[in-house]
Amino acid sequence: MNLENMYQEIILDHYKHPHGKGLSENFAAEVHHVNPTCGDEITLRVTPNEDGTLAVSYDNQGCSISQASASILFDQLNNVTFETGSSAVDHIIAMLQRAEEPNEEVLGDGIALVGVAQYPARVKCALLSWMAWKDAAIQATGKGE
Amino acid sequence: MTELDVARIRADFPIFNRTVRNDRRLVYLDSGATSQKPRQVLDAERDFYENHNAAVHRGAHQLAEEATDAFEAARATIARFIGAQPDDIVFTKNATEALNLVSYSFLNATLKAARSKPLPIGAERFVLQEGDEIVVTEMEHHANLVPWQELCDKTGAVLRWIGLTDDGRLDLDSIEFTHRTKVVSLTHQSNLLGTVNDVAAVVAKARAVDALVVLDACQSVPHMPVDVSELGVDFIAWSGHKMLGPLGIGCLWGRSELLSAMPPFITGGSMIETVHMESSTFAAPPKRFEAGVPMAAQAVGLAAAVDYLNALGMDKVAAHEHRLTQLALEGLAGIKGVRVIGPTEAIERGSAVSFVVEGLHPHDVGQILDEQGIAVRVGHHCAWPVCRRYNVPATTRATFYIYNDDADVAALVEGIKAAQKFFGVGE
Numbered sequence: 232m233n234l235e236n237m238y239q240e241i242i243l244d245h246y247k248h249p250h251g252k253g254l255s256e257n258f259a260a261e262v263h264h265v266n267p268t269c270g271d272e273i274t275l276r277v278t279p280n281e282d283g284t285l286a287v288s289y290d291n292q293g294c295s296i297s298q299a300s301a302s303i304l305f306d307q308l309n310n311v312t313f314e315t316g317s318s319a320v321d322h323i324i325a326m327l328q329r330a331e332e333p334n335e336e337v338l339g340d341g342i343a344l345v346g347v348a349q350y351p352a353r354v355k356c357a358l359l360s361w362m363a364w365k366d367a368a369i370q371a372t373g374k375g376e
Numbered sequence: 377m378t379e380l381d382v383a384r385i386r387a388d389f390p391i392f393n394r395t396v397r398n399d400r401r402l403v404y405l406d407s408g409a410t411s412q413k414p415r416q417v418l419d420a421e422r423d424f425y426e427n428h429n430a431a432v433h434r435g436a437h438q439l440a441e442e443a444t445d446a447f448e449a450a451r452a453t454i455a456r457f458i459g460a461q462p463d464d465i466v467f468t469k470n471a472t473e474a475l476n477l478v479s480y481s482f483l484n485a486t487l488k489a490a491r492s493k494p495l496p497i498g499a500e501r502f503v504l505q506e507g508d509e510i511v512v513t514e515m516e517h518h519a520n521l522v523p524w525q526e527l528c529d530k531t532g533a534v535l536r537w538i539g540l541t542d543d544g545r546l547d548l549d550s551i552e553f554t555h556r557t558k559v560v561s562l563t564h565q566s567n568l569l570g571t572v573n574d575v576a577a578v579v580a581k582a583r584a585v586d587a588l589v590v591l592d593a594c595q596s597v598p599h600m601p602v603d604v605s606e607l608g609v610d611f612i613a614w615s616g617h618k619m620l621g622p623l624g625i626g627c628l629w630g631r632s633e634l635l636s637a638m639p640p641f642i643t644g645g646s647m648i649e650t651v652h653m654e655s656s657t658f659a660a661p662p663k664r665f666e667a668g669v670p671m672a673a674q675a676v677g678l679a680a681a682v683d684y685l686n687a688l689g690m691d692k693v694a695a696h697e698h699r700l701t702q703l704a705l706e707g708l709a710g711i712k713g714v715r716v717i718g719p720t721e722a723i724e725r726g727s728a729v730s731f732v733v734e735g736l737h738p739h740d741v742g743q744i745l746d747e748q749g750i751a752v753r754v755g756h757h758c759a760w761p762v763c764r765r766y767n768v769p770a771t772t773r774a775t776f777y778i779y780n781d782d783a784d785v786a787a788l789v790e791g792i793k794a795a796q797k798f799f800g801v802g803e
């Protein structure tokens with residue numbers, strides 16, 4: 232089944248045992264993003280640390296792909312700089328559009344999401360948390376595109 | 377009553393000649409979103425374009441005459457299908473536009489009355505005062521909810537709604553209609569729960585306070601015999617594309633004295649009587665509500681869809697769906713971890729069957745079904761408040777129509793089990 236490309240073991244693992252789920256009390260910016268076609272939702276908070284990196288916390292509900300993707304995002308983007316995070320967001324978008332080959336250094340387990348590119352309807356699920364992070368990080372830092 | 381010959385019906389639908397996802401047989405269980413189209417409908421549209429195409433109600437040439445005749449003949453066919461007069465049928469883009477047409481009649485009458493502008497005789501029925509009430513139900517499609525919310529925001533009217541019981545029925549005792557209740561708008565069949573509402577009971581309550589009743593018939597006209605002369609409502613709205621017809625055409629039926637009393641909605645060419653630089657007067661219904669060059673080919677296609685359904689017999693269509701629904705409900709009840717959202721017995725219910733699978737998100741269920749060639753819809757089905765009411769983020773929904781058979785139901789049941797197995801949930 233082609234599906235196994237999308238639902239790799241590592242994705243299902245993140246889905247069943249999400250990393251970092253739960254909102255922290257302190258935050259500089261909070262965003263709430265939804266996928267209106269299926270009702271997936273995420274609340275994501277970003278707080279600048281003293282060293283200039285950004286701490287992330289989130290709470291969400293949705294399908295395996297959106298949940299796993301948020302868990303992976305936490306692994307990759309918690310306590311990184313705005314610039315590092317932004318380029319990871321750009322990369323995952325490009326990967327899901329098949330414009331770039333998966334880069335494990337940037338995305339970690341996120342490279343396993345590459346199978347989602349075969350199912351255009353699911354790309355939104357995979358990107359929900361990453362777009363939310365970008366939105367919150369811009370608000371928290373005042374940095375633009 | 378003999379049953380539908382599904383094999384023969386399927387032969388009329390070119391789409392069933394193709395396969396999906398790695399050569400799987402297409403099991404199309406998403407007719408609630410839009411139905412597939414038989415060759416007869418496609419041929420009728422093609423014939424219009426190839427042999428009679430012209431702008432309807434314009435031009436002095438033979439083609440214009442033929443196009444106009446075809447368009448008006450289609451209106452008559454569609455009107456007969458629901459027991460109505462042709463002039464009481466207004467063509468719209470879809471049901472959403474038809475429902476907006478009604479809600480905007482209230483807004484436009486209210487705005488014009490406030491400025492003492494001319495209104496059709498009888499338009500007072502559509503003039504709202506601050507504090508007037510509009511009643512909907514908690515099971516409405518967004519198309520029959522958001523337009524009324526907007527109307528309330530703009531006029532100061534108050535939106536109230538009939539709540540739902542735990543088993544997916546209207547809780548008619550959940551609100552009282554009052555003398556301030558001006559309009560009650562409800563769905564005939566819920567697109568998410570499958571519930572077929574007791575329209576007569578709502579009409580009786582509405583009549584007692586002299587409120588108008590609007591019926592969203594999107595999920596009833598395609599699936600069961602509907603006769604407006606028996607329903608007792610004032611308006612019904614539905615879409616052609618869910619009943620074998622083309623995309624881009626919907627219908628509003630209204631009582632003729634009400635349509636005549638309504639100010640126009642979309643304005644421009646075709647809908648006028650006289651035009652001066654300062655102001656204009658408007659045509660009688662239905663033309664008053666059909667501005668611009670109308671969708672004649674789609675009307676002709678929809679009439680062909682009506683002919684197709686008439687040839688099958690709507691009683692048989694309803695009986696066929698009822699049997700498949702019963703089968704599906706039994707099948708789903710037999711899977712551990714599957715819960716139907718909506719009536720669990722095939723009583724006063726149509727073929728929209730929504731369910732959740734414990735431990736699985738609907739999107740993932742839909743994906744595994746899709747891999748097996750089974751097309752279902754996942755999400756909130758444009759009825760988000762219904763999901764909230766039953767505490768589910770979304771559902772998976774199967775809907776059955778004339779071209780579905782027992783094998784399709786069996787495929788669904790097996791498909792759900794496969795999804796459970798794939799994700800390691802259930803038994």
Ligand SMILES: Cc1ncc(COP(=O)(O)O)c(C=O)c1O
Pocket residue numbers: 408409470471472473517519520563565566567592594595615626758
């Ligand atoms: C009950 C109900 N009402 C309204 C609509 C809106 O129909 P359309 O999108 O064709 O305007 C639908 C279709 O999804 C429906 O099922």
